[in-house]
Amino acid sequence: MLDSLRTHVGALWQLRLDRRTMLRQAYRRVELEAARASADLAATSDALTGLGNRRMFDRRINAVTAGGSLLLIDVDHFKEINDRYSHGVGDRVLGEIAAVLRSHCRHDEVAIRFGGDEFALFLATGEKEARQVAERIRRVIQARDWNTIMPGLTVTLSMGLAACRPGEPGRNLYDRADAHLYVAKRSGRNQLAAA
Template structure:
């Protein structure tokens, strides 16, 4: 089409410049038509150029908008990851706080605070046991507190291994441990405690090439319906523990 148009325009230009047609009655009309065509052609070319530029600008704006959207999306994803990480950190922090508030940092056993809460809510039959490591102060004095800590950790592991799933053991303070034996009377509880004391007697902790032997004394009391666990049951277990110490240690005594 462009070739035919070019050839036609060339013929028109040749006719208009040919002197033989200078007086031809259609020459002026042809010249006006040619000038009008050239003007319209230039105007159309300008419109096409404007349209092309507009389309190019649209494409460029679309690319810029897409890049901005992608950058925004990446920032949101990054913020989302940061937020998720922060939330996870807070959950772990809260769990650590909960663990620290209810468990002994050294042995990992429940601490006195947790046991106080449990004792206030008990509804089942329980026998309480106060267990004390014999002559523990001598271990700290002779071998240092680090050695004493190692002994406590080893004892806590033995206690966990010896008790049933339904029982509970806590570090009550220093070298004292509180055992809560579920659904057993004093005789059966004493048998459980004596087996535990035998395990502790067989336990050996090496400190500076020295084998430390351990014995323990225990006092037992059975929860009586209607009594206060902290003020009565636990107090009787503590009195029985004192009796075990007074009568030579390395033994268990039942509260009178």
């Protein structure tokens, strides 16, 4: 009977050790998955603004479907802001714009710092509602008291908007939004251009 009891205790002890090993492995998998998610987020985030970066843009542009819109945004005369006030002031301007863009995104929409002073906003709406969102953003930026950052500072945005057509490749959508952005710039800046 004693041998049977020893065998049973040994089996229970081994079972306990096996469970501890399985728990450690499960915790390690969770840690690795969290680290992977964190690395993926860092790889697709802009360090200055916290928005998505060009890598995220490249992922999203090919996932846009009909019913969605792409808004491209350019800070008017941004080089002059950097040259006149400093790159630090320019960075603060970009951060403020990023906050405004983020606040105008719904859960399924993405704001991106495309590069330099260029931003993109993937909107889950058609052209009419996307125009309204764009105009709200433009007005918020124009109306903001930029003197709190630097006396005499003014900031405006030029924007190009394109709504995705059925079956349209992302590259074509981008080209149309970009063409509209340049229309806004050539037409005096501080405005939205869309077709």
